[in-house]
Amino acid sequence: MLSLSVPSLRQGIKLSAAAAASLLIICTLTGSVLAEDQKASPAPAPAAAPQAPDQAPVKLPIYYLGKAYPEPLPLSYAERPIKDKGIQGARLYTKEANQSGSFVGMAFELVEAIVPAKGDVVAKAKEILKKGDALIVADLEPEDLLAVADLPEAKNSVIMNIRSSQEALRQEQCRQNVFHIIPDWAMRADAIAQYLIVKKWPRWFVLHGNSAEDKDFLAQIERSAKRYGGKIVEERVYDLPPGARNLDSGYQQVQGQIPMVTEGAPSHDVIWAIDTEDNFGDYLPYRTYEPNLVVGTQGLQATAWDKSYTEYGAMTFQDDLLKLAKRDATERDYTAWIGVRALTDAAMRSGKTTAPEIKAYLLSDDFNLEGHKGQAMNFRSWDHQMRQPIILGGGTRTVVSKSPQEGFLHETNLTDTLGYDKPETKCKFQ
Amino acid sequence: MNRLTATLASAAMLLAFAPPAFAATIFVSNEKDNTITVIDSETLKTVKTIPVGRRPRGVVLSPDFKELFVAAGDGDIMDVIDTKTLEKSRELESGPDPELMAVDPKGEKIYIANEDDSLVTIMDIKSGDVLGEVPVGVEPEGMSVSPDNKYTVATSESTSMAHVIDNAKMKLIANVLVDSRPREAKFTADGKELWVSSEVGGSISVIDPKTWKVIKKIRFEVPGVRPELLQPVGMEFTKDGKLLFVALGPANRVGVIDTATKEVKNYILVGQRPWHLELNPEGTKLYVANGLTNDMTVIDVASQKAEKSVPVGRLPWGVAVMP
Numbered sequence: 001m002l003s004l005s006v007p008s009l010r011q012g013i014k015l016s017a018a019a020a021a022s023l024l025i026i027c028t029l030t031g032s033v034l035a036e037d038q039k040a041s042p043a044p045a046p047a048a049a050p051q052a053p054d055q056a057p058v059k060l061p062i063y064y065l066g067k068a069y070p071e072p073l074p075l076s077y078a079e080r081p082i083k084d085k086g087i088q089g090a091r092l093y094t095k096e097a098n099q100s101g102s103f104v105g106m107a108f109e110l111v112e113a114i115v116p117a118k119g120d121v122v123a124k125a126k127e128i129l130k131k132g133d134a135l136i137v138a139d140l141e142p143e144d145l146l147a148v149a150d151l152p153e154a155k156n157s158v159i160m161n162i163r164s165s166q167e168a169l170r171q172e173q174c175r176q177n178v179f180h181i182i183p184d185w186a187m188r189a190d191a192i193a194q195y196l197i198v199k200k201w202p203r204w205f206v207l208h209g210n211s212a213e214d215k216d217f218l219a220q221i222e223r224s225a226k227r228y229g230g231k232i233v234e235e236r237v238y239d240l241p242p243g244a245r246n247l248d249s250g251y252q253q254v255q256g257q258i259p260m261v262t263e264g265a266p267s268h269d270v271i272w273a274i275d276t277e278d279n280f281g282d283y284l285p286y287r288t289y290e291p292n293l294v295v296g297t298q299g300l301q302a303t304a305w306d307k308s309y310t311e312y313g314a315m316t317f318q319d320d321l322l323k324l325a326k327r328d329a330t331e332r333d334y335t336a337w338i339g340v341r342a343l344t345d346a347a348m349r350s351g352k353t354t355a356p357e358i359k360a361y362l363l364s365d366d367f368n369l370e371g372h373k374g375q376a377m378n379f380r381s382w383d384h385q386m387r388q389p390i391i392l393g394g395g396t397r398t399v400v401s402k403s404p405q406e407g408f409l410h411e412t413n414l415t416d417t418l419g420y421d422k423p424e425t426k427c428k429f430q
Numbered sequence: 431m432n433r434l435t436a437t438l439a440s441a442a443m444l445l446a447f448a449p450p451a452f453a454a455t456i457f458v459s460n461e462k463d464n465t466i467t468v469i470d471s472e473t474l475k476t477v478k479t480i481p482v483g484r485r486p487r488g489v490v491l492s493p494d495f496k497e498l499f500v501a502a503g504d505g506d507i508m509d510v511i512d513t514k515t516l517e518k519s520r521e522l523e524s525g526p527d528p529e530l531m532a533v534d535p536k537g538e539k540i541y542i543a544n545e546d547d548s549l550v551t552i553m554d555i556k557s558g559d560v561l562g563e564v565p566v567g568v569e570p571e572g573m574s575v576s577p578d579n580k581y582t583v584a585t586s587e588s589t590s591m592a593h594v595i596d597n598a599k600m601k602l603i604a605n606v607l608v609d610s611r612p613r614e615a616k617f618t619a620d621g622k623e624l625w626v627s628s629e630v631g632g633s634i635s636v637i638d639p640k641t642w643k644v645i646k647k648i649r650f651e652v653p654g655v656r657p658e659l660l661q662p663v664g665m666e667f668t669k670d671g672k673l674l675f676v677a678l679g680p681a682n683r684v685g686v687i688d689t690a691t692k693e694v695k696n697y698i699l700v701g702q703r704p705w706h707l708e709l710n711p712e713g714t715k716l717y718v719a720n721g722l723t724n725d726m727t728v729i730d731v732a733s734q735k736a737e738k739s740v741p742v743g744r745l746p747w748g749v750a751v752m753p
Contacts, residue, residue, distance in 0.1 A: 096568050096588065096589075099548065099565075099567065099568055099589065100567055100568065100586075100588075100589040100590075100591070103567065103589070103591060103593075103602075103605035104605070104607065312611075313545070313569050313587055313588065313611075315546075316545065316546060316568070316569055316588070319546060348607075349607065368609070368610050368630065368631055369610070370587070370588065370590065370610035370611045370630045370631075374630070374661075374680075375630060375658040376610055376630045376631065376632070376658065413656075413658070414656055414658070415658075
C-alpha cells in the first residue's frame, strides 16, 4: 500500500505552482481552525436510556416531503423504471426506529407527503408547518427545496436533502435549516479522482451531456483535477439527440457511433462520462475508439450506496429493503434511510423532541451516526454536508473501492478530503 | 545402576513436562476460506484445517471443551465440531445469519445472535431444540452470559444498545444505550461489570449490572493514527482480571486497559484489522486473529509484546482456545 500511495501522492502534488500554493494555504487554514472543529474528545453521551417505560411513548412525526417528478428512464428497456426510490428507505428506517424507540419510550410516525408532478409542494409544506416546526426528509429538486426552506415558518425546522447533489445548495445557496445527506458532485468527483490518481491514471477525456446537472458535475471534475493532479486532456460534448431508448438492433448503430464520438482525443487513461440523464453513458464501455475505461455517471461511479455493497452490516439494509420494496436498494433509498435515521437517532440519543433541539444535537460532537460505512458519520459545520465514505462501484457486481483513498492526508478528518473543506466553502449561513 | 537411570529418566521427564508445558489447541475461524484452522499452541503449527459452513465467524467452546460451535453466517446454520476427532459432528438450526453466540456456564443452553432477524435464539445444546426467541434491537451481534447465569446480554449493532435478557424468564429487562455499533459484550469474572465495545463509536462502555447504567466510557488515542480508525471490537480479560485486551480493528493494534482505573495503558502493534482474541489456559499468551493479513499474532501477556505471527486461512475472525 505504501509503495502505491507514496508515488501517487507525489503525483498529486505535481500541480502547477499556483495550485500547489493554494493547497498549502488550505492546509494552513485547516490547521488553524483545528481547535474549533476537531472532534477529539466528545462529551460523554447520555449514560443510559430510560428503560422500557410503562407510560405511552412520546410520538414524533417525520414528514417525507416529495414530488412525483418525471424520472429519467433507464437506458435499457430491460431495466424497470423505479417510481418509489427514497420513500421505501424512509419506510424501512421508520420501522427500525420504532423497534429501537420501543426500548427508550419513543415512537415515530412517517407522514408521507408526496405531491403529484404538477402539485404544489410549497402549499403542502405550509400545511405541515402550520402545526409548528417540523422534521422533514425532503425528496425535492433544488428549486422546490429552497422554496420550502425559505418559508418563514420553516426557519426552525430541520430539512434533510436526500435527493439533490447540486453544488450551489452547499455553497452560495446553502441554508441553515437544510442538511445534505446525499453527496454533492464535488465529493463524487473527488472520490473518483483520488482513485484514479492512486491507480496512476491521471489523464482524463471528459465526454459530457449539456444539462444543468451535467455542467455542475463537469465543474467539480475540473476542480478535482486541479486538487489531485489529474489532467483533463479534452472536454467534448456528446450531442447526438437521445431519441428513444436502446432499440432492437440499435446496438448495431451504437457500435458504429461511439467510436466516432470518442475518436481523436489526445492520449488519455480513462473517459469520464457525464450523463446524469442516462442518455448515452452506458453505450461507452467496450465501444470506444480506444480500449478505454469509463468512470463518472456510468461505468465506475461514486455513490453513497450501491446494490453490490455488503460491508459493515450492509447486507441487512440490502435484504430488508428488498423484502419491503421487492427490488434492489438504490442510492436514494439509502439517503432517505439515513435521513430518517439521523433525525430519529438524534431524538433518541438526546432525549429531545423539538426541531431546534434536534438540530443542535445533529451539529454537536455527540452526533455520530452509524450507516454501514465503517466509520461514524456526522455533518460538516460549514455547509451541513454529511461526512461519509463514498462507494466506487455501480455497474459492477462487486464494489471496486471506497474513497477517501489511503495516502491522501487531512489534518482533522480524512473524509474531508472529499468535497469542499472549511477553508474553501462559499457557504454563509444567514 | 538401573535404578539410578530410571530415577534420572523420570526426573528428566518431570523436567520436560514442567508446567506450563501442556499444549493447548487454538481454533481460528477463517471467514473467507470457510474453514477452521486448528493450531497446536506449543509448536504454533497448523494441526488441521476443518471445512465448515459458509462465512464462519463466531467460535465458542462448550464449558467441558468437548464441542466447538461455529456460527456460519452465510449458511444459516451452526456447525458443531467434535474437539477430539476434529470433525464436524452435527449441525444446529441456528436461525438466519448467526454471527456470535454464548454458552451458559453449565453448558446447557446456547444464546445465538441472529443478525438478520433482530432476535436472540435460545437453544438447548444437547437436543438443538429452540427454547425461546427474544426480540432485541436491529442487528444483534455480541453475546455474553453473566457468570452467575442470571443474565445474557446481546448488543445490537444498528440500534446501538446492550439488551439484557433475564435467563430464567427469557425476557428483556433492560436496554442500555451505548455508542454506535456495539460489537462485543463481556462480563468481568466476578460479574460486577459488563464491558461493551462500540466499533464505530470508538469506545468501551462499562456498565454496572446493579443499575444497568453506563458508569464509564473508555476512549482510545494513538498519535499518528486517525481517530476514526480506532475501532474496538473483540475483548479479553486477563485471568487475574487486572487487564483487558481489546482488538482495535483498522488501527492494527491491541489496546491494554487497566480494569481498576479504566485507563488505556498500552497499545500493541499486531497484524492488520484484528477482530477477536483469546488467552491460553494459563493466561500467559494472547492469540489475536488479524482479518486483513491472514495471520494470528501471539502476544506475551507478561511483557505485553507481540512475539510471533502465525499464518492461518483467509480473513481470520474468531478465536477459541481449548486446554
